[in-house]
Amino acid sequence: MESIEVIKNWVVEGSEILDLGCGNGEILNILSKELDATTLGVEINQDNINECIKSGLNVIQQNIDEGLNNFADKSFDIVIMSQTIQVLKEPKKALLEVTRIGKECIVTIPNFGQLTTRLKLLFGGKMPITGSLPNQWYDTENIHLCTIKDFEVLCRDCEINILNKRFFNTSGQESALAKTSPNLFASTAIYKISK
Amino acid sequence: MNDSLGIVEAIKVTLEGSLELECGKTLKNLDVVYETYGDLNSDASNAILVCHALSGNHHAAGRYEGEKKFGWWDSLIGPGKAIDTNRFFVVCPNNIGGCHGSIGPSSRNIETGEFFGPDFPIITVKDWVKSQAMLSDYLGINQWHAVVGGSLGGMQALEWSRLFPKRIKKAGVIAAAPKLSAQNIAFNEVARQAIIKDPDFQGGRYLDKETYPKQGLRLARMIGHITYLSEEAMRSKFGRELKEEKLNFGFDAEFEIESYLRYQGDIFSESFDANTYLLMTKILDYFDPANEFNGNLSDAFREIEAQLLIVSFSTDWRFAPERSREIVNALIEAKKNVSYLEINSPHGHDSFLFANSDYVKGLTSFLEN
Numbered sequence: 420m421e422s423i424e425v426i427k428n429w430v431v432e433g434s435e436i437l438d439l440g441c442g443n444g445e446i447l448n449i450l451s452k453e454l455d456a457t458t459l460g461v462e463i464n465q466d467n468i469n470e471c472i473k474s475g476l477n478v479i480q481q482n483i484d485e486g487l488n489n490f491a492d493k494s495f496d497i498v499i500m501s502q503t504i505q506v507l508k509e510p511k512k513a514l515l516e517v518t519r520i521g522k523e524c525i526v527t528i529p530n531f532g533q534l535t536t537r538l539k540l541l542f543g544g545k546m547p548i549t550g551s552l553p554n555q556w557y558d559t560e561n562i563h564l565c566t567i568k569d570f571e572v573l574c575r576d577c578e579i580n581i582l583n584k585r586f587f588n589t590s591g592q593e594s595a596l597a598k599t600s601p602n603l604f605a606s607t608a609i610y611k612i613s614k
Numbered sequence: 615m616n617d618s619l620g621i622v623e624a625i626k627v628t629l630e631g632s633l634e635l636e637c638g639k640t641l642k643n644l645d646v647v648y649e650t651y652g653d654l655n656s657d658a659s660n661a662i663l664v665c666h667a668l669s670g671n672h673h674a675a676g677r678y679e680g681e682k683k684f685g686w687w688d689s690l691i692g693p694g695k696a697i698d699t700n701r702f703f704v705v706c707p708n709n710i711g712g713c714h715g716s717i718g719p720s721s722r723n724i725e726t727g728e729f730f731g732p733d734f735p736i737i738t739v740k741d742w743v744k745s746q747a748m749l750s751d752y753l754g755i756n757q758w759h760a761v762v763g764g765s766l767g768g769m770q771a772l773e774w775s776r777l778f779p780k781r782i783k784k785a786g787v788i789a790a791a792p793k794l795s796a797q798n799i800a801f802n803e804v805a806r807q808a809i810i811k812d813p814d815f816q817g818g819r820y821l822d823k824e825t826y827p828k829q830g831l832r833l834a835r836m837i838g839h840i841t842y843l844s845e846e847a848m849r850s851k852f853g854r855e856l857k858e859e860k861l862n863f864g865f866d867a868e869f870e871i872e873s874y875l876r877y878q879g880d881i882f883s884e885s886f887d888a889n890t891y892l893l894m895t896k897i898l899d900y901f902d903p904a905n906e907f908n909g910n911l912s913d914a915f916r917e918i919e920a921q922l923l924i925v926s927f928s929t930d931w932r933f934a935p936e937r938s939r940e941i942v943n944a945l946i947e948a949k950k951n952v953s954y955l956e957i958n959s960p961h962g963h964d965s966f967l968f969a970n971s972d973y974v975k976g977l978t979s980f981l982e983n
Contacts, residue, residue: 435949459946465972468953469972471953472976472980473979473982474983475982476951477951478953479942479952479953479954480954480956481954489942490946491947554699594630614884
């Protein structure tokens with residue numbers, strides 16, 4: 420199963436959804452069409468915003484790093500933060516904000532702990548460049564990478580409940596290896612959390 | 615700018631019936647001047663209403679026969695432009711209270727035959743929207759595809775979505791604010807005092823006395839102009855450039871910015887009515903949709919059904935991005951369909967008049983989705 424299928428399974432039909440860092444609206448488009456969800460995206464990139472508007476999605480141009488206090492407590496059924504937390508200045512604060520705004524939240528992270536990155540760093544001695552982390556250390560947007568273990572520790576420290584989680588390998592599929600040893604074999608993890 | 619819309623003409627109509635104004639007075643048989651661009655389709659579903667701002671009028675795009683000057687929003691209205699006249703039928707009226715042909719202080723009251731002058735009632739944004747609805751009826755447009763405007767025009771678009779939720783599919787609220795700040799009102803008051811204290815103002819009856827408060831209106835416009843530009847735009851356009859490369863140690867216009875403001879003031883004071891200017895600033899000051907909802911803006915937005923696009927500009931300090939975000943956040947709270955764009959532009963409040971590519975793309979996508 421691919422990650423979008425997992426997200427679809429986790430979302431109840433007709434939900435109100437906020438996607439923080441919604442990109443070109445790919446996820447919201449699917450959820451609004453297939454699950455009749457009421458959606459709102461937050462995005463900073465102008466071209467992405469135009470694509471959202473073109474497809475009829477509601478989208479707010481806003482820098483998540485400057486705060487999310489314009490969103491009320493538990494004002495959305497689901498808040499999604501997909502592949503976004505690692506580019507933020509204050510991931511911990513963002514995680515607390517996401518769980519404040521959403522009754523439930525879906526957070527997707529790239530796993531820096533996977534075997535290929537570990538081996539690249541160990542044997543190459545350089546910051547790893549992989550399919551999911553394609554840029555040099557000096558021009559990557561990913562300023563706060565973490566491993567699956569790190570993320571779960573942060574959730575625990577913040578008293579955030581992990582309601583569900585799924586892991587995907589580099590081809591975006593759920594494999595037996597990724598399931599049994601996610602921190603070594605998953606390239607992406609999806610969490611359903613709440614506080 | 616190219617000549618893409620070509621020659622346009624204004625149309626005058628008398629809208630029969632009466633309009634009960636918010637102030638309690640009634641206006642009858644409204645003369646309204648407007649322009650249209652593009653063609654209305656057979657089910658009248660492609661109409662866009664463009665609302666003008668404080669000093670604007672119905673001449674939004676194209677140019678008049680024998681004139682070189684284009685309408686005030688020609689950068690955005692025309693074939694293939696953001697408001698695409700190949701697809702949409704665009705209507706832009708001169709608002710009532712104006713001075714370019716629609717009923718206003720410089721019109722004669724048909725009951726008395728005298729100029730209205732200072733007796734013209736104080737209009738509100740709500741009254742404007744109602745008068746525009748009368749024009750919609752006359753034109754056979756039951757529902758606007760969109761109502762769009764910048765500054766005071768954006769406030770009208772927002773008010774449309776509140777007052778006639780079924781008659782508007784989309785509202786483009788550009789460089790606007792949910793109400794004026796004390797600073798905004800302060801600038802308006804200085805402008806008003808400049809006009810009212812001009813000896814030629816004659817208590818507003820200058821048309822009867824055959825005088826004209828040109829100096830006052832000129833000064834009001836100069837003050838207004840400063841607030842439309844950003845510090846950055848002024849610096850890059852004028853800097854401290856001198857007209858004649860040396861200081862003359864006198865009070866004539868020496869710096870380029872001085873002669874620019876004087877020129878703008880001169881042009882404006884020759885083509886605008888002083889009572890209308892007073893009225894327009896008052897309309898701005900009074901705008902506050904949250905007022906009748908105990909100051910709760912999201913309650914004021916409860917009835918809205920339209921999809922809204924709110925746009926602000928980074929260097930606009932008259933209605934800064936924070937002011938647009940107040941509208942956006944209240945719409946989010948009220949669970950309405952809203953999108954928001956914050957455009958990087960150096961032109962201050964006037965940015966809404968320029969065809970900045972991000973702004974054009976956003977508006978185009980919004981109108982066409």
